[in-house]
Amino acid sequence: MAENGAFRSMVTRRRLLAVVGATGAALTKPAWAQRMVDLPLPGGPGAREITTTFPQKGPMILQRTRPPLLETPFEVFDKGVFTPNDQFYVRWHWALIPTEIDIDKFSLSVRGHVNKTLSLSLNDILHGLPSVQLSAVNQCSGNSRGFFQPRVSGGEWANGAMGNALWTGVRLKDVLDKAGVKPGAVQVRFKGLDEPVVADAPHFMKSLDIDHARDGEVMIAYAMNGEQLPLVNGFPLRLVVPGWYATYWVKMLNDIEVLDQPDTNYWTKVAYTIPDTQHASIKPGETGVKMIPINRMVPRSFVTNVASGSKVNAGAPSFLRGIAFGGDCGVASVDFSIDRGQSWHQAQLGKDEGKYGFRQWQTHITLPTPGEYSVLIRCTNSNGVAQPDTPSWNPAGFMRNVIESTDIMAV
Ligand SMILES: Nc1nc2c(c(=O)[nH]1)N[C@H]1C(S)=C(S)[C@@H](COP(=O)(O)O)O[C@H]1N2
Ligand SMILES: [Mo]
Numbered sequence: 001m002a003e004n005g006a007f008r009s010m011v012t013r014r015r016l017l018a019v020v021g022a023t024g025a026a027l028t029k030p031a032w033a034q035r036m037v038d039l040p041l042p043g044g045p046g047a048r049e050i051t052t053t054f055p056q057k058g059p060m061i062l063q064r065t066r067p068p069l070l071e072t073p074f075e076v077f078d079k080g081v082f083t084p085n086d087q088f089y090v091r092w093h094w095a096l097i098p099t100e101i102d103i104d105k106f107s108l109s110v111r112g113h114v115n116k117t118l119s120l121s122l123n124d125i126l127h128g129l130p131s132v133q134l135s136a137v138n139q140c141s142g143n144s145r146g147f148f149q150p151r152v153s154g155g156e157w158a159n160g161a162m163g164n165a166l167w168t169g170v171r172l173k174d175v176l177d178k179a180g181v182k183p184g185a186v187q188v189r190f191k192g193l194d195e196p197v198v199a200d201a202p203h204f205m206k207s208l209d210i211d212h213a214r215d216g217e218v219m220i221a222y223a224m225n226g227e228q229l230p231l232v233n234g235f236p237l238r239l240v241v242p243g244w245y246a247t248y249w250v251k252m253l254n255d256i257e258v259l260d261q262p263d264t265n266y267w268t269k270v271a272y273t274i275p276d277t278q279h280a281s282i283k284p285g286e287t288g289v290k291m292i293p294i295n296r297m298v299p300r301s302f303v304t305n306v307a308s309g310s311k312v313n314a315g316a317p318s319f320l321r322g323i324a325f326g327g328d329c330g331v332a333s334v335d336f337s338i339d340r341g342q343s344w345h346q347a348q349l350g351k352d353e354g355k356y357g358f359r360q361w362q363t364h365i366t367l368p369t370p371g372e373y374s375v376l377i378r379c380t381n382s383n384g385v386a387q388p389d390t391p392s393w394n395p396a397g398f399m400r401n402v403i404e405s406t407d408i409m410a411v
Contacts, residue, residue: 139297142154142398152397181210306318347377
């Protein structure tokens with residue numbers, strides 16, 4: 001898709017009448033922090049409500065209505081490496097999200113430590129700069145949080161707070177160059193159109209170091225899988241930070257501020273920090289650990305065509321397939337074990353759609369005799385980093401990437 005004229009004509013005036021999160025809960029607690037409610041996971045990750053009431057969205061697992069937290073049903077990942085827009089997961093921090101955007105009035109400001117402040121229209125972005133395209137996994141830092149033991153509070157996601165899309169947009173670098181970054185710039189801060197529910201709460205903002213922002217890969221995307229972004233996934237523009245957790249992928253992006261001091265805002269400095277330890281792991285209750293902002297993703301892999309609890313014939317080959325991703329680089333290999341990790345065998349990798357995206361894998365396994373098996377799948381990325389065999393733990397429930405196990409009964 002070298003020619004992006006199709007997307008350009010698809011970005012049309014948006015008059016969304018559906019209300020995002022129409023059945024909002026009453027806001028009773030005064031402190032903004034208390035609005036970050038803990039989400040119980042009654043019945044476990046498998047027993048959650050499916051909703052079809054969100055604009056431009058198909059069936060999604062409803063985690064929360066206002067602000068929306070919608071999880072991708074896991075079977076969607078078996079359909080291919082690109083996650084369809086209408087079942088791509090959704091996560092917002094604050095409930096005041098525009099329900100329509102007038103694309104003629106929309107503008108993206110570029111300001112702060114720059115030679116020239118810019119106010120770019122969508123037309124300027126779509127027609128004034130070279131377009132780039134890349135497939136990349138967007139994964140919430142807290143994806144799979146619901147599996148943490150001991151349990152931690154936060155959005156109790158199973159494994160569906162991730163998705164892979166083909167993103168089209170412009171390089172952040174080109175936009176920054178247009179404004180002219182002044183010497184002494186240290187970070188770039190990004191903000192969207194969503195707003196806190198109470199005045200004293202911090203607007204959602206994230207920052208990247210200046211060199212990262214100018215690496216030529218970080219993108220301002222206006223299309224996802226060949227279509228304009230769904231409203232709840234950040235229409236009309238969102239940041240795409242390949243290889244980094246989705247917290248940095250600011251949606252409905254309308255403000256870019258170049259900073260000459262490190263960002264001290266809550267969302268960069270306090271929230272979304274991880275222990276500066278191996279696998280970001282600490283012992284429950286451990287204190288006094290140095291915390292750093294969450295950053296690069298780590299490898300993961302999943303079986304998508306067979307669910308835990310399935311039965312197969314003993315002594316006969318069974319077909320297994322799934323997805324893997326390397327995190328901040330490509331997938332080098334996906335291996336499986338049917339003997340609790342004593343021996344590993346390589347699965348076959350599918351087409352490489354780009355190092356930051358999902359990669360499909362497939363294999364046949366033969367479970368020799370009747371009985372219960374735990375089939376383990378392990379991704380090793382092209383930096384030589386493999387998934388760990390023991391789960392890590394941190395109080396925010398971030399960065400889970402332990403080797404997954406699928407329980408299969410051979411009969
Ligand atoms: N403007 C804005 N952008 C945001 C957020 C937000 O609350 N507001 N949440 C971030 C987080 S934590 C995640 S996980 C991703 C989710 O992206 P998605 O909803 O498109 O899947 O958006 C990121 N960008
Ligand atoms: Mo997130």
